[in-house]
Amino acid sequence: MKAFTRETSKAIAIPGVNCDTDQIIPGRFLKADRAEGYGQFLFHDIRRTEEKELDPAFPLNRPGADAATILVVEDNFGCGSSREGAVYALVDHGIRSVIGPSFGDIFFNNALKNGLVPVRLSAETCDALAEHISRFPDAQVTVDLEAGEVVLPGNLGTHPVIIDPFARDCILRGLDEIEMTLTFMEQISAFETDRMASHSWLGR
Missing domain, CATH: 3.20.19.10 (Aconitase, domain 4)
Incomplete structure (x- = not known):
């Protein structure tokens, strides 16, 4: 948007x-x-x-x-x-x-x-x-x-x-909710890597 x-x-x-x-x-x-x-x-x-x-x-x-x-x-x-x-x-x-x-x-x-x-x-x-x-x-x-x-x-x-602070931030940045989520991909990937390392059975 x-x-x-x-x-x-x-x-x-x-x-x-x-x-x-x-x-x-x-x-x-x-x-x-x-x-x-x-x-x-x-x-x-x-x-x-x-x-x-x-x-x-x-x-x-x-x-x-x-x-x-x-x-x-x-x-x-x-x-x-x-x-x-x-x-x-x-x-x-x-x-x-x-x-x-x-x-x-x-x-x-x-x-x-x-x-x-x-x-x-x-x-x-x-x-x-x-x-x-x-x-x-x-x-x-x-x-x-x-x-x-x-x-x-x-x-x-x-x-x-x-208006809601999260919605305000999205509109100011021109991002919908999915696009806003994707701005955290680095953190998401890091979490997934750490999670798999400590819970290797999840990958089985």
Whole structure:
């Protein structure tokens, strides 16, 4: 996965409490080859009208929205099924961080395993941020994982980014769990050599 240390970008507010993984990427697209990118399916149905045309009112369809790498979402984002494809769709679209009051537990963990940084802030702070960027769409948000903080525009202040230390280390280094394990191969090999020497019967 791509390493994440610090990201500064304008942010896009996605409306909707309980936005589930089927809204993030409809299940029918999960059969597609991910090598071609799941980003094209992000919010596929909810960003379109009943006539299947892109809705110009949907935040990600507005001019310049594609440049944003940070989303501001509402409560319980990513609830529903455990599909990892929801995180793939966000990452493949170029989203590096999602800020919201709360996330579905499985979505939150899937995000960490794929280098997408989920930031939990209070509902009041998220509402104020969404309101601010609606008035100032070019306002910049900084998610600094190395410093462990998110810097919001205007007078909204600086807030801590709290995630599991192991996941944080993996994301900072751009390593998944297997790749992180492989960084200890020298120690693993030394342990195995010592173990075989003291317990030779294991090799029988």
